[in-house]
Amino acid sequence: MTRFWPSDDLLSWGRVLRARHAIARPQWRDELPALVAEGTEAGRKLLAIGLRRSYGDSGLNPDGAVIDMVGLDRAIGFDPRTRLLRAEAGVSLDAVLRLLVPRGFFLPVTPGTRFVTLGGAVANDVHGKNHHRAGTLGRWVRRLGLVRSDGKAVEFGPDDTSGLFAATIGGLGLTGIIAWVEIEVMPIASAMMEVETVPFGTLDEFFPLAAESEAAFDYTVAWVDCLAKGGALGRGVFSRGRHAATGPLMVGKARRGPSLPVDLPGLALNALTVRAFNEVYHRTARRKAGRATVSYEPFFYPLDAIGGWNRMYGRRGLYQYQSVVPPAAARDATKAMLEAISASGEGSFLAVLKTFGDRPSPGMLSFPRPGTTLALDFANRGASTLGLMDRLDAIVREAGGRLYPAKDGRIPAEMFRAGYPDWPDFARHVDPGFSSHFWRRVACA
Amino acid sequence: MRVIVLGATSAIAEATARLYANEGAELLLVGRQSARLDAMADDLRLRGAARVETAIRDFVDCGDTEAAFAGFVAALGGVDHALLAYGVLGDQNAAQRDPAMARESLDVNFISAACWALVAADALEQQGRGSLIVLGSVAGDRGRRGNFVYGAAKAGLATLVEGIAHRFANSGPRAVIVKLGPVVTPMTEGFANRKGLLWATPELVAAIVRHSADRGGPVVYAPWFWGWVMLVIRMLPARLFNRLDI
Numbered sequence: 132m133t134r135f136w137p138s139d140d141l142l143s144w145g146r147v148l149r150a151r152h153a154i155a156r157p158q159w160r161d162e163l164p165a166l167v168a169e170g171t172e173a174g175r176k177l178l179a180i181g182l183r184r185s186y187g188d189s190g191l192n193p194d195g196a197v198i199d200m201v202g203l204d205r206a207i208g209f210d211p212r213t214r215l216l217r218a219e220a221g222v223s224l225d226a227v228l229r230l231l232v233p234r235g236f237f238l239p240v241t242p243g244t245r246f247v248t249l250g251g252a253v254a255n256d257v258h259g260k261n262h263h264r265a266g267t268l269g270r271w272v273r274r275l276g277l278v279r280s281d282g283k284a285v286e287f288g289p290d291d292t293s294g295l296f297a298a299t300i301g302g303l304g305l306t307g308i309i310a311w312v313e314i315e316v317m318p319i320a321s322a323m324m325e326v327e328t329v330p331f332g333t334l335d336e337f338f339p340l341a342a343e344s345e346a347a348f349d350y351t352v353a354w355v356d357c358l359a360k361g362g363a364l365g366r367g368v369f370s371r372g373r374h375a376a377t378g379p380l381m382v383g384k385a386r387r388g389p390s391l392p393v394d395l396p397g398l399a400l401n402a403l404t405v406r407a408f409n410e411v412y413h414r415t416a417r418r419k420a421g422r423a424t425v426s427y428e429p430f431f432y433p434l435d436a437i438g439g440w441n442r443m444y445g446r447r448g449l450y451q452y453q454s455v456v457p458p459a460a461a462r463d464a465t466k467a468m469l470e471a472i473s474a475s476g477e478g479s480f481l482a483v484l485k486t487f488g489d490r491p492s493p494g495m496l497s498f499p500r501p502g503t504t505l506a507l508d509f510a511n512r513g514a515s516t517l518g519l520m521d522r523l524d525a526i527v528r529e530a531g532g533r534l535y536p537a538k539d540g541r542i543p544a545e546m547f548r549a550g551y552p553d554w555p556d557f558a559r560h561v562d563p564g565f566s567s568h569f570w571r572r573v574a575c576a
Numbered sequence: 577m578r579v580i581v582l583g584a585t586s587a588i589a590e591a592t593a594r595l596y597a598n599e600g601a602e603l604l605l606v607g608r609q610s611a612r613l614d615a616m617a618d619d620l621r622l623r624g625a626a627r628v629e630t631a632i633r634d635f636v637d638c639g640d641t642e643a644a645f646a647g648f649v650a651a652l653g654g655v656d657h658a659l660l661a662y663g664v665l666g667d668q669n670a671a672q673r674d675p676a677m678a679r680e681s682l683d684v685n686f687i688s689a690a691c692w693a694l695v696a697a698d699a700l701e702q703q704g705r706g707s708l709i710v711l712g713s714v715a716g717d718r719g720r721r722g723n724f725v726y727g728a729a730k731a732g733l734a735t736l737v738e739g740i741a742h743r744f745a746n747s748g749p750r751a752v753i754v755k756l757g758p759v760v761t762p763m764t765e766g767f768a769n770r771k772g773l774l775w776a777t778p779e780l781v782a783a784i785v786r787h788s789a790d791r792g793g794p795v796v797y798a799p800w801f802w803g804w805v806m807l808v809i810r811m812l813p814a815r816l817f818n819r820l821d822i
């Protein structure tokens with residue numbers, strides 16, 4: 132009897148692409164070999180999916196098969212002395228934190244949402260606000276288990292010489308099913324964060340502020356108002372923090388806050404409302420500037436407070452555009468991108484700016500590299516939105532930068548290949564039974 | 577708190593066991609597949625369970641249930657709650673044509689469940705305290721063409737547990753049948769559209785199961801609105817009921 136059932140409503144976080152998949156929902160690790168065999172039979176392509184926070188099409192496999200990993204959400208082992216945590220790939224970072232924080236430990240690296248799976252975090256080699264100190268999550272992976280379409284279950288760590296480990300870290304799930312992951316976690320004294328908020332008036336103020344903050348703080352990030360023009364271009368709010376030395380080791384309630392039950396009409400987010408939001412955000416930040424002690428949840432995961440916030444962008448969905456440009460070109464390229472966005476009026480009210488450090492990413496397809504990264508959300512308005520992103524592409528390419536596959540739903544193949552010159556090496560490690568819409572778009576075109 | 581979970585690898589049992597683990601309970605997980613029981617046990621320990629033991633048993637085997645259950649109690653050093661959580665949905669179309677398949681469904685969902693519920697009830701009665709929580713189904717409240725073999729077994733089980741609760745009345749132990757509406761679990765995999773208000777998650781019903789171990793009953797609906805829905809459905813005259821495609 133088949134374990135794969137047809138599904139028409141599988142969406143990525145951006146909700147742009149709607150397609151048909153055959154989906155299986157295992158609960159146990161011992162089910163994976165048979166599911167991989169069934170998912171890849173007769174030339175069908177397979178992909179693992181998790182909590183579907185990837186924005187574009189890297190987590191979609193239209194007309195193919197997907198294995199939903201969220202039923203494999205068990206912790207396997209944790210040793211506080213070695214600080215090694217092993218868990219099934221479908222466990223959420225939220226669940227991992229619930230296990231770690233009361234014991235006085237924390238994720239070595241966390242992205243901006245805790246509702247991603249551990250396997251997905253490794254497959255996208257995620258980074259966080261501490262990239263300048265800790266690098267990507269992949270640097271903290273000590274071991275992982277992979278189920279391949281040839282029926283083999285293999286496990287390896289950073290000492291692997293075959294290249295399969297480096298391909299799997301940030302490998303977008305294309306090297307096989309990640310069944311479990313072991314990471315090294317870090318000790319904390321408190322669940323509280325010491326946070327400083329510093330408004331800045333222009334982009335030129337951002338860079339020295341970032342350099343100074345990185346020397347003194349574990350975590351740095353900035354929000355920029357990308358609708359501000361002229362003298363206010365690049366104004367924003369810098370946020371920097373560190374784990375507090377004292378305070379309780381407790382996690383928030385499991386129950387989430389409000390969530391968006393329906394798609395807002397496409398018109399809800401327009402240049403006017405985004406401008407108004409940005410104005411209010413900037414003024415509030417200026418008023419509240421200074422030091423505060425907050426729990427880790429609002430510091431790392433402000434958007435997790437609103438479940439399904441992506442539905443705010445209406446039925447047509449959203450694109451996210453995240454680039455990184457090398458340090459030498461960072462200022463000019465970032466300025467050019469902000470000018471292009473400001474001129475277009477395609478408002479992005481979740482614009483995040485951060486400088487990456489020089490800790491090398493272990494994955495062949497890992498996104499972070501030294502330089503400045505800018506992440507932008509755009510409501511999908513069709514041709515005008517795609518046109519703006521094409522203009523941004525030109526700026527990023529000129530600067531020698533690249534885009535983040537986890538966020539992408541439209542990158543031209545040549546832009547991907549230019550940004551990831553090692554991609555042919557990576558392609559040799561792709562499991563022949565696995566694929567995704569993203570991969571077919573950038574590598575098979 | 578010492579908890580015996582019969583049919584521990586069912587999705588609802590695991591979700592309920594996680595709630596017990598959060599409370600620091602001691603758990604005995606009983607099922608057929610040792611690798612799965614072990615995977616679950618490792619996880620529950622890290623979630624805060626004071627102790628997790630496992631035992632292998634095929635519940636359809638009703639021989640020597642008394643000694644087996646006594647062994648479970650001994651393994652934990654006592655029992656406060658016993659949760660009976662296994663069952664098979666089966667294929668109604670096949671079951672109504674093939675007596676062997678119908679019998680298999682009745683064996684697992686009623687005969688076996690009744691045997692284990694009865695020995696658990698004896699153990700609780702002897703010690704004069706504790707709760708027996710049995711997972712039932714709204715399918716047992718009125719026979720429908722879609723699942724009446726399964727429903728008949730669950731109806732029998734509900735009557736049995738009600739009877740145990742009656743026997744316990746005015747004494748220490750408690751017995752509860754938790755009648756579940758549709759839940760998104762491997763058991764209902766393949767159902768066309770498992771979304772909407774009528775479908776519950778294992779986590780949601782687990783919270784009700786956990787709560788009903790302490791108070792309420794002897795009949796609890798999960799979620800609660802099924803009590804009212806099934807009241808209406810039971811009251812419908814056959815002429816009207818027969819015209820409904822449910």
